[in-house]
Amino acid sequence: MATPSTAPEVMFSLLGAAHALEDRIEQQLGQVGLSMSKLGVLTQLVEAGEPLALSELAARLSCVRSNMTQLVDRLEADGLVRRVDDPADRRSVLAAVTRLGEERQVAGAHELAKVREEFTAALPVADRVALARALAALGKG
Amino acid sequence: MATPSTAPEVMFSLLGAAHALEDRIEQQLGQVGLSMSKLGVLTQLVEAGEPLALSELAARLSCVRSNMTQLVDRLEADGLVRRVDDPADRRSVLAAVTRLGEERQVAGAHELAKVREEFTAALPVADRVALARALAALGKG
DNA sequence: CCGTTATTGTTCATATATGAATAGTCCCGC
DNA sequence: GCGGGACTATTCATATATGAACAATAACGG
Numbered sequence: 001m002a003t004p005s006t007a008p009e010v011m012f013s014l015l016g017a018a019h020a021l022e023d024r025i026e027q028q029l030g031q032v033g034l035s036m037s038k039l040g041v042l043t044q045l046v047e048a049g050e051p052l053a054l055s056e057l058a059a060r061l062s063c064v065r066s067n068m069t070q071l072v073d074r075l076e077a078d079g080l081v082r083r084v085d086d087p088a089d090r091r092s093v094l095a096a097v098t099r100l101g102e103e104r105q106v107a108g109a110h111e112l113a114k115v116r117e118e119f120t121a122a123l124p125v126a127d128r129v130a131l132a133r134a135l136a137a138l139g140k141g
Numbered sequence: 142m143a144t145p146s147t148a149p150e151v152m153f154s155l156l157g158a159a160h161a162l163e164d165r166i167e168q169q170l171g172q173v174g175l176s177m178s179k180l181g182v183l184t185q186l187v188e189a190g191e192p193l194a195l196s197e198l199a200a201r202l203s204c205v206r207s208n209m210t211q212l213v214d215r216l217e218a219d220g221l222v223r224r225v226d227d228p229a230d231r232r233s234v235l236a237a238v239t240r241l242g243e244e245r246q247v248a249g250a251h252e253l254a255k256v257r258e259e260f261t262a263a264l265p266v267a268d269r270v271a272l273a274r275a276l277a278a279l280g281k282g
Numbered sequence: 283c284c285g286t287t288a289t290t291g292t293t294c295a296t297a298t299a300t301g302a303a304t305a306g307t308c309c310c311g312c
Numbered sequence: 313g314c315g316g317g318a319c320t321a322t323t324c325a326t327a328t329a330t331g332a333a334c335a336a337t338a339a340c341g342g
Contacts, residue, residue: 009273010260010264010269010272010273010276011162011256011257011260013273013276013277013280014155014158014159014162014272014276015159015162015163016280017155017159017276017279017280018155018156018158018159018160019159020280021152021155021156021279022156115152116152119151119152119279122278122279122281123151123275123278123279124278127271127274127275127278128151128275130268130271130272130274130275131151131155131271131272131275131276132150132151132154133268133271134264134268134269134271134272134275135151135154135155135158135272136154137263137264137265137268138158138162138260138263138264139154139157139158139161140263
């Protein structure tokens, strides 16, 4: 017989594991004065290699625009990003990463890589493959 | 050769899947005027069968006490919970579930069960077992 | 062209969460 | 007994997130 009683438990295990992982990432990023949200914005800007509209950032990071307004407010207060007028569209406001922002992004990515290594180390290869497959199945469903 | 490039991806897949699942749960609970947090408190109170101190609730739900203060504020405003003095300890404040709160807890648990069924249906048995094993490995690490 | 529609960022209200600071209360060692 | 340390809930500041309402601007159809 299978283990029917594990079904509900697994869902909560998934939520719990993700929560713990998030806490771990936030803690690690906190060491360089970043959060997952802030690093996400900086990384998008660095990868794009040019200023992006707040609207575009919100779309890429899957959040609403009002959230990006506040996030960029805080990043600007931190000196990691600058608001720039969009010459092509007067409605639009672009976020440009600063020199300090670029440096911080590198530092943040490094901290994130550490957590990724921890994660990988804690998970035997067979389990990692199985986890990937299971999550893929969930994503399709 | 293994698939080294999947390692980082899996970590983010896990976060993404958990995020999507949480959104789904919140959406479903929203139909009966609840959130995960609120349902968590109500369920603890119903299962305990007696009023619990806010401190105890915070411990059981793994959050800080100031969060519980606010959560119980909102639950009280919703009429789902009542603050009661603890006769045995004047520092303590107990949360007592109301009749309406009990009814709502049942409704919320029902909505949650629906999501659990969806979850189970989206995940082939083999994947569910593999997922459980992988999450267990993560928890131990 | 010009009016309708869509888009953009911001503001506000709200929900959830943390952590520091505070006031009240309890309890233990002496 | 009582004084100091531990525990209680609350308040405040802050971070993150959503969604509604709004003003400015763009874009498009006729």
